[in-house]
Amino acid sequence: xxxxxxxxxRSSLLWLVLLCGSAARAQTPAVGRHSLEGQWKGALTVPxxxxxxxxxxxxxxxxxxxxVLDVPMQRVxxxxxxxxxxxDTLIFEAxxxxxxxxxxxxxxxxxxxxxxxxxxxxxxxxLLLVPPATTAAPKTFxxxxxxxxxxxxxxxxxxxxxxxxxxxxxxxxxPFPAVVLVSDQDTHTRDAHYGDFALFGSLxxxxxxxxxxxxxxxxxxxGKSGGDSTKVTTEDRMRDAQAALAFLRTRPLLDxxxxxxxxxxxxxNVALLAATQPLPPxxxxxxxAAGLPGQELLTRQRPSLLLRAGTPDTTLLSLAxxxxxxxxxxxxxxxxxxxxxxxxxxxxxxxxxxxxxxxVEDNKRLxxxxxxxxxMLDIIANTANTAQAQVIVANMVRQDAPAxxxxxxxxxxxxxxxxxxxxxxxxxxRDELDKARGAIxxxxxxxxxxxxxxxxLDILAKSLKGNPRVTARKIEGANHLFxxxxxxxxxxxxxxxxxxxxxxxETLHSWILAxxxx
Numbered sequence: 001x002x003x004x005x006x007x008x009x010r011s012s013l014l015w016l017v018l019l020c021g022s023a024a025r026a027q028t029p030a031v032g033r034h035s036l037e038g039q040w041k042g043a044l045t046v047p048x049x050x051x052x053x054x055x056x057x058x059x060x061x062x063x064x065x066x067x068v069l070d071v072p073m074q075r076v077x078x079x080x081x082x083x084x085x086x087x088d089t090l091i092f093e094a095x096x097x098x099x100x101x102x103x104x105x106x107x108x109x110x111x112x113x114x115x116x117x118x119x120x121x122x123x124x125x126x127l128l129l130v131p132p133a134t135t136a137a138p139k140t141f142x143x144x145x146x147x148x149x150x151x152x153x154x155x156x157x158x159x160x161x162x163x164x165x166x167x168x169x170x171x172x173x174x175p176f177p178a179v180v181l182v183s184d185q186d187t188h189t190r191d192a193h194y195g196d197f198a199l200f201g202s203l204x205x206x207x208x209x210x211x212x213x214x215x216x217x218x219x220x221x222x223g224k225s226g227g228d229s230t231k232v233t234t235e236d237r238m239r240d241a242q243a244a245l246a247f248l249r250t251r252p253l254l255d256x257x258x259x260x261x262x263x264x265x266x267x268x269n270v271a272l273l274a275a276t277q278p279l280p281p282x283x284x285x286x287x288x289a290a291g292l293p294g295q296e297l298l299t300r301q302r303p304s305l306l307l308r309a310g311t312p313d314t315t316l317l318s319l320a321x322x323x324x325x326x327x328x329x330x331x332x333x334x335x336x337x338x339x340x341x342x343x344x345x346x347x348x349x350x351x352x353x354x355x356x357x358x359x360v361e362d363n364k365r366l367x368x369x370x371x372x373x374x375x376m377l378d379i380i381a382n383t384a385n386t387a388q389a390q391v392i393v394a395n396m397v398r399q400d401a402p403a404x405x406x407x408x409x410x411x412x413x414x415x416x417x418x419x420x421x422x423x424x425x426x427x428x429x430r431d432e433l434d435k436a437r438g439a440i441x442x443x444x445x446x447x448x449x450x451x452x453x454x455x456x457l458d459i460l461a462k463s464l465k466g467n468p469r470v471t472a473r474k475i476e477g478a479n480h481l482f483x484x485x486x487x488x489x490x491x492x493x494x495x496x497x498x499x500x501x502x503x504x505x506e507t508l509h510s511w512i513l514a515x516x517x518x
Contacts, residue, residue, distance in 0.1 A: 188200075441471050
């Protein structure tokens with residue numbers, strides 16, 4: 001199946017897994033003699049790849065269970081699921097979404113073998129148990145990291161609030177180059193957690209161990225930071241980044257001439273925006289920053305990323321079924337051609353013709369979806385009355401996602417008409433980039449399915465062409481979180497753990513050190 005078809009199926013799967021949102025507890029004792037408690041990890045097979053997921057089960061004192069679903073690559077975090085034992089079978093289910101996993105446990109208790117089911121799609125799935133850490137002999141001592149760690153409070157004078165965070169400074173006398181980490185859209189705590197993967201926590205540790213001080217902050221209204229997260233815009237976030245830069249300039253161990261910003265996703269655009277202002281950062285690193293205008297970028301993204309509420313998308317599921325049926329039909333016809341005496345070249349030509357035809361049909365359907373999405377975004381951008389816009393958007397969401405519960409429809413409509421969303425629809429990353437000062441490193445991952453690497457990298461590089469200190473790089477195999485390909489993840493307790501791409505880390509670190517010597 002071609003990449004476009006695979007992307008469409010991944011979209012449909014994500015619509016379903018995001019909706020696993022009904023908190024639940026099972027009322028039946030555990031199946032068999034083994035406890036279910038722990039993390040059950042596996043990979044959901046999709047055409048062209050796999051989607052790692054994890055179900056975490058907690059055994060409660062009253063004999064009930066609590067389970068949550070995580071799909072880190074798709075930003076699904078701690079979505080509750082029901083757990084129902086029936087004889088020797090276990091059922092993990094999200095009733096409203098219609099998705100569930102039905103499996104049985106192996107005799108050793110270490111695996112669940114079964115079928116993942118959702119409307120129009122079913123696939124075998126194996127989940128492996130990662131037992132919870134024992135509490136019988138808790139650690140009383142933990143080696144400190146080889147650098148200074150300080151809890152800080154950053155004042156934002158212009159917005160009359162304080163941002164809480166962690167400053168890590170290398171050992172030694174300094175002065176050290178320093179960076180502020182700026183998170184992607186939505187709200188994040190200072191470590192920028194995606195499931196059990198701490199993007200900023202990992203990045204800060206890597207850089208500080210190698211001579212770069214790092215400040216990472218809780219976003220407005222999140223964690224220990226002040227402010228209202230529901231009203232923040234990209235421009236507000238830029239002022240927060242400026243406040244963080246001003247704070248670092250007061251620190252005695254830091255090199256005031258080499259203080260920069262590292263921004264992930266929208267945070268990269270925030271960093272570039274700060275580079276156009278008075279007292280800009282000395283350097284900027286962007287990780288998957290957008291080059292496309294906000295409305296166009298959102299139009300191209302997956303529907304589930306737009307709604308952030310999740311729903312079974314029966315249209316996409318039907319499309320995925322048709323694509324798979326077409327592929328199987330083409331394969332059967334190819335087998336008949338071989339049986340009738342056609343040579344390998346003739347069969348290959350036939351299959352290529354079928355792939356081209358399927359690609360054309362896929363493009364037509366994708367364009368129809370984008371047209372529908374563009375209409376919704378136009379309505380949001382041009383309906384000044386928020387209450388009226390919410391009613392219209394809620395109606396469109398219900399039409400597009402009839403299985404979505406009423407409260408989720410309203411939540412999606414509220415998000416789509418929020419101050420940040422309205423601002424981002426009008427936001428054009430290219431504006432005033434010709435004024436950006438300082439050295440700039442643009443990094444994109446070739447496996448990023450949220451902010452396509454080549455398109456956005458080309459736009460940013462063109463907009464910054466007047467700055468001779470711009471460097472653009474693509475990191476092979478890295479996704480939007482700059483994780484390495486899953487085949488390169490290290491094993492921890494026998495399970496693969498996501499890590500930042502070593503190539504991305506080395507590129508970023510060596511570039512910063514080179515700037516510090518200028």
